Amino acid sequence: MIKVSPDIAGIIPYPPGKPMEELERELGIKGSIKLASNENPLGPSPKAVAAIRKGxxxxxxxxxxxxxxxxxxxxxxxxxxxxxxxxxxxxNEIIELLVRTFILPGDEAIMADPSFSLYPLVVTTGHGKPVQIPLKEGRHDLAQMAKAITPKTKLIFVCNPNNPTGTMVDKREVARFLLRVPKRILVIFDEAYAEYATDPDFPQTIDSLREGASVIFLRTFSKIYGLAGLRIGYGISRPEVIDYMNRVRQPFNTNLPAQQGALAALSDEAHVSKSLRINQEGKEFLCRQFDEMGLSYFRSETNFIYFNLNGSEPALGKKVFTALLHKGVIIRHLEGRHLRVTIGLPKENRRFIQSLKEVLSLK
Ligand SMILES: Cc1ncc(COP(=O)(O)O)c(C=O)c1O
Known part of the structure; x- marks a missing residue:
């Protein structure tokens, strides 16, 4: 039998989701809505679609x-x-490239918990050690993350705004934190949802980069730009950091339609503004409904909301998730009584709330 490193043997495989068509067939339902992966419910910019066709x-x-x-x-x-x-x-590929480029066996990467599940997975498969620091009231605990730095720390992930909680750390907190991080460490700001953040205190990582901080920030075309299926994102850092990563990446890592679609999406500011407006309205609607239902949630700077079910039964989250699934409403169950819902189009949001009310009154 072929041998595999213990780091890889110890990984619990990610359970693959089923295609929606398959799920509908199994459950005997039609017209389900997916509010589970934080995609743009409006779809891509028509200009991007035209450019992709050309590509x-x-x-x-x-x-x-x-x-x-x-x-x-x-x-x-x-x-x-x-x-x-x-x-x-x-x-995602840039996260993987960062680990492959900079992590030596045994190096540590600090990250929040819960945060984007890919970080510990990629660090472990890269033979590094993930050091997970619990969130404090749903937000990154940057003081504890700074305290966790050791001579082995190579990377620090700051998911801002954070997935799955939707919360952010602000510019003052980040500035204070960066002062405590030695320059030999690279701080990765994963800003996949930054285009949705409307808080004026959301940090401009580009300014930290200009001031000489050892940072990279990551953005994606999968969220507000509506191109998740194309697979394209980017990172911005100091030239020497990018140069090392370029040595590691595959020569043709991004495909032609993706490059052209992204270019067109970038120039369609009207589509981005419309997406943001629909998201804001959806967020206000959902928060109002959660308030009325007496459900608590974290204030979100993203296109999803992390909310909690009341009661003491820890299995309730899974039950509610499954009951919603049978009604054709797909959201994400995290753990215990915590759930995450992607903000959809107005009629999707209404259907989600209606279904949630039905499911909860059955309890
Ligand atoms: C925090 C975070 N970072 C990165 C990504 C991955 O984005 P991409 O589609 O660009 O690989 C996601 C996707 O859900 C995410 O939630």
């Missing part, structure tokens, strides 16, 4: 491995050099 006509060619035009456009947007931009097959 398909040249699909016999390998893509531009350096992503020249997209990197130029991103450099222009952020007022940095193209050498400071890396694009990836989703920001």
């Amino acid at each position: 398909l006509e040249k699909i016999q060619r390998y893509p531009d491995g350096a992503g020249y035009y997209l990197r130029e456009a991103l450099a222009e947007k952020w007022k940095v050099e193209p050498s400071q931009v890396i694009i990836g097959n989703g920001s």
Whole structure:
């Protein structure tokens, strides 16, 4: 039998979700709605779709491995050099590249818990050690994260706003934190949902980068830009950090339609504004409904809400999740009585609330 490292043998496989069509067939339902993966319910920009179609006509060619035009456009947007931009097959790939580039066996990576589940997985498969620091009242506990730094710490993940809680740490907290982090450590700000954050105190990581902090920030086209199925995201940092990552990445890591779709999506500011407006209205509606139902939730700076069911029965979350599933409303169960719902279109939000009320009154 082929041998595998104990780090990999010890991983619990991620349970793959079923395609919606398959789930509907199994449950004998139709017209279900998916509010589980924080995608944009409006869909992609029509301009992006047109650009993707155009890209398909040249699909016999390998893509531009350096992503020249997209990197130029991103450099222009952020007022940095193209050498400071890396694009990836989703920001997930950039997270993986960071670990493969910088983690040596036994190095530590500090992260919050709960946070994006990919971080501990990627660090473990990269033979590093995830150091998980519990959230404090649903938010990153940056003071404890700074205290957890050891000579072995190489990376620190700050998911801002955080998935799954939707909460953020603000610019003053981040500035204080960065003062405590030695320059030999790279701080990764995963800002997959930053375009949804409306709090004026949301940190501008680009400013920390300009001031010389050892940081990279990651953005994605999977969320507000509505291109999750294309798989494209990017990171911005100091040129030497990007240079090392470029040595590790596959030469053609992002595909041609994705590069062209992303470029078009970036220029369609009206679609982004509309997506943000619909999200804000949906968030206000859902929060009002949760208030009326007496359910607690964390204040969200994202396109999803983490909420709690009342009562002492720890299995309630799973039960409610399953009952909603049978009504064709797919959300995410986290643990115990905690659930996460993606903010959808108005009629999806109404259907979710109606179904939740029905399910809870059955208790
Ligand atoms: C916090 C966070 N980072 C990164 C990603 C991955 O994004 P991408 O689709 O760009 O790989 C997600 C996706 O859900 C996320 O929640």
